[in-house]
Amino acid sequence: MKQTGGHMVLGGLFEAYGYHSAAWLQETAQDNAATDVDYFRQIIQQAEAGRLDFFFLADTPAARTENLDFWSRSPLYMNMLEPVTLLSALAGSTRHIGLGATASTSFYEPYNIARLFGSLDHISHGRAAWNVVTTANDYAARNFGLDRLPPRDRRYEKAAECLEVVQALWDTWEDDAFIFDRAGARMFDPEKFHVLDHAGEFFRVHGGLNMCRSPQGQPVIFQAGASETGREFAARTAEVVFGTGATLAQAQAFYTDLKGRMTRYGRTADSLKVLSGVSIVMGESREDARRKWAKWQESVPIEIGLMYLKTDLETDLSDLPLDEPVPEHRIPERSNFHQVYFEEIVGLIREGLTLRQVCRTYNRSKVIFYGTAGEVADQMEEWVGSGGSDGFMMALPVLPDSLTDVTQGIVPELQRRGLFRTEYEGRTLRENLGLARPVNRHVRKR
Template sequence: MAEKKQMVLGGLFEANGYHSAAWLTDGAQDNAATDIDYFRKIVQTAERGKMDFFFLADTPAARTDDLDFWSRSPLYMNMLEPITLLSALAGSTSHIGLGATASTSFYEPYNIARLFASLDHISHGRAAWNVVTSANDYAARNFGLDRLPPHSRRYEKAREFFQVVQALWDTWEDDAFIFDKKNARMFDPAKMHVLDHQGEFFKVYGALNMARTPQGRPVIFQAGASETGKEFAAETAEVVFGTGSNIDEAIRFYRDLKGRMTRYGRHPDELKVLSGVSIVIGDTEAQAREKWAEWQELVPIEVNLMYMKTDLETDLSDLPLDEPVPEHRIPKSSNFHQVYFQEIVGLIKEGLTLRQVCKRYNRSKAIFYGNGRQVADQMEHWVASGASDGFMAAFPVLPESLSDFTGKVIPELQRRGLFRTEYQGRTLRENLGLRRPVNRHAAEGQPERHRAQG
């Protein structure tokens, strides 16, 4: 009998949960966003469930307009810097991966290389970097810009940024630090490689002042769903947060992305595609749907319209709520989140009323409803159908949704042989089944080479 494919299970965590009404629920902790003890309990629950990783999204900005609206759904308005938070959580965990977003638009490559290499050492090999170009002008204005550069231009910069970071992570060969006390030599100079990079966006001559990390390099996450984003992911990513609010869309995305990898000399197994899902658990499917409906009713319609304005990049609040949206009100293109934009456009073109569009829009995540067995059925079906290698679960309400998932769904997946009962390795790479990359200089067999072109 063939061995069953093992799922990858990661979690996307926001302090009270990812539903926009999470902070309004009875069990929500008011100061959760800045409470390290709260986050320790959350990540330890995920680790007890043997989940692959704990992930934090981020943007380096607060919203500065429409504050009455944002006060009702305070996305990114109160949060800890994620790499700092993950470093603190590393000491409270031992196996679960620790991943975060950091933007190529607002960091320098050396900073990113150093920060994530530090996290990888601190966590003993559990760090992951989600490579993004940023997707809002609030962040742009914090860094001297009126608005973000065009989408394609951001990706051109991101590609070069990534190349520099990867080169810096290979500054030192694995055995460079020899600690030879007898001869008073800490490292072998022949195994240290200076980067000499001169590109369109960056000029870097230097070296990372840190030994090569336990994983060789942190695991690379990406979430781009535009044509440019998918091409970049096929070239560089090791985990991609897939899109598709239904299984057919997810299958198309999966096949498309993996089919691009051969152009870059990569095997499809070198990339894990994880479908984004919201998971709602009850004693029955009907009860789970009632729970979601109750959360939805807590959300003021003004908040729904605010998210629409952000992701469609136009304001529809002047339109009647119970009439279809005129197609001439749809912008011709998007400069921010391409996949969210297309989801809204698709809902509008179905002829739904504005209110219906607001209620159905879920940022390209499927919703799995049911008890533990029913949710496990849906997850097994998606993976068996070739829609994903696993799931990026966005937990709607914390800690409730996570406790239900680890207590009711994961045991069912384990019973079916679809998910681990114990961690197989120490590092995130080992647990994801990803190879540890060989240092480029050792692979090239050039131990005497001190300068590397980035």
């Protein structure tokens, strides 16, 4: 099942130094980048100059509180700005690129989410996107009075109710509710304001959003989730999904399965964009690009690789010999955090790789495209053309170098082939993604 029409979607997953564990060790890395809004302004303006669809910030509402010697050498999420605040600051420096961020349904109240992202949509003139997540680490749970996270299915049940409430709040006002009738001394039409009275298992909300309906009607809904529960949730609610699959065959299977679920919810395939996670490494040749990646990998202490395995496999393998295969009995029966990461590690172990090789190979379910601009574009074209994805969520390994490779190398090659835009199609993120603006639910009911 391949979606037709429109251009390839290209979004960027941005972290201050880049998503490779060695990014902050590069000579070009700026010490205070993570909290420097001027640095991020330069990055997002470069991304917009490359006509990328969106600039995305992942998040977790927690710092690691254990194994700090390890985390001090791989400090992901240990020093960062709150993402909606940062995107609001960047909105005025850009005009077209989408602004996406994570906010956890496990710990944010729906009213806060609705207000934050509704505000961002107004501030950016219609470019906001909310990544609906359930949070997958107990560090966050302990920040909010819990010892550990609830089971995955319960987290998704809460997420579904949270999203329902948020979207209802975004429809508090009809689009034409504010009439600004000065002669009649009436700012808005009371009949076009709709009070939400929600009493559910996880949330009770009686009220309305104190903000007129936003430019997109509702911000775009992003989601990632590879488990059965996650896929069903995405098929019902998501508009952009970060797809899984470290091979084309796996990506095709995910794409076909997810889009095939949509009809039961009365949705068409083109109302959802599936973006494959990919790391892009450019070089003068494919071999040169592989050497670049290998150099980055070798600069990461093996203890860091073991720590990531411990986090995502949810068990500690550091007592095992590095240069021997991992015994099958050391694999946990199930995952409670990131199902797709768990399954990737299990697959590598079952291939018979040594523990050291598993550490060096594991890439959080992102395929790596190596090569020249033309060779990377070939791989992108193949994935989209053969039903593996509608585009890519690019986890850029080292900033700003990896972004420069994309905007000055790969994007011009895709444009030459007619696969990517040369100018933005519209002003809002929905317009640029080819997604319909939602009709207010109260108008639709009438």
